[in-house]
Amino acid sequence: MYSQEFFTRDQLIGKGNPDIIGNSKMHKEVKFAFEKMKEHAYKDGINIEIVSSYRSFEKQKQLFENKYIKFTNQGMTPGKAIEKIIEYSTIPGTSRHHWGTDLDLIDANFPKPESVLEEEHFYGIGPYCKLKEWMDIYAESYGFIEVYTQSDSRKGFKHEPWHYSFAPVSIPMLQSFKKLNLKDILTTENVEGASFFSDDFIQKYYHENILDINPKLL
Numbered sequence: 001m002y003s004q005e006f007f008t009r010d011q012l013i014g015k016g017n018p019d020i021i022g023n024s025k026m027h028k029e030v031k032f033a034f035e036k037m038k039e040h041a042y043k044d045g046i047n048i049e050i051v052s053s054y055r056s057f058e059k060q061k062q063l064f065e066n067k068y069i070k071f072t073n074q075g076m077t078p079g080k081a082i083e084k085i086i087e088y089s090t091i092p093g094t095s096r097h098h099w100g101t102d103l104d105l106i107d108a109n110f111p112k113p114e115s116v117l118e119e120e121h122f123y124g125i126g127p128y129c130k131l132k133e134w135m136d137i138y139a140e141s142y143g144f145i146e147v148y149t150q151s152d153s154r155k156g157f158k159h160e161p162w163h164y165s166f167a168p169v170s171i172p173m174l175q176s177f178k179k180l181n182l183k184d185i186l187t188t189e190n191v192e193g194a195s196f197f198s199d200d201f202i203q204k205y206y207h208e209n210i211l212d213i214n215p216k217l218l
C-alpha cells in the first residue's frame, strides 16, 4: 500500500511534480504498475498506448484558453463557453492529469481514427472495444480504475472510457487536494474566463466535476 500522505500544493495543481520520472510522465508508483499491466495485456493481444499522462498547469491553461477563445469567437457567451469546455476538459489547476496518476489509454494495434478519444471507439464495433473489455476485467487488479464512469446519475464530466486512475496514489492525492482552497486556485492564475467563475459555479464544479467520480476513487 502506498504510504505517502502529504503532497505539496504545487504538486497537486500541476506546477512541478517531484515524483514524475523520466520520459514516461508518470508518478513512479504508477509507472511500475502500468508496465506490469501493459505486459499482461500484450500477452492477450492488446497493445496499450498512453495518449496522455502527466500534464502541467501551463499545458492545461493553454488547452482551456484555446477552447475558451474558440467558443467565444463562435458567439457563445462566456458562461456557455465554460459549460461546453467542462464537458470533457478541466479548469487548469484541477486536472487529475496534474498528478501523474491518471492515464488516457488506447490500443496501438489499431490504426488511429482522426480523433482517438471518442466514446464510440470503445463500444459496439469500435477499435478500442477489446481494450475496454480487457480493462473492465483486469485493470482494477493493477490498481487502475475508470474515473468518469458511464452512469446516468453521475454529474460533472462526461463518460471517458479511456481515462484510468492509479487508485493507491490518486486517492491520497484527492484527499490532499480537497484541503486546498479551490476558489483561490481558480481565480488567482489569470486564466482567460476566470472572472466568470462565481461562488455558485465553483461549488457546483467542486461537487460535480471533482467529486462526482467513480466512488472507488473517493
Ligand SMILES: [Zn+2]
Pocket: 052, 097, 102, 103, 104, 163
Ligand atoms: Zn484523461
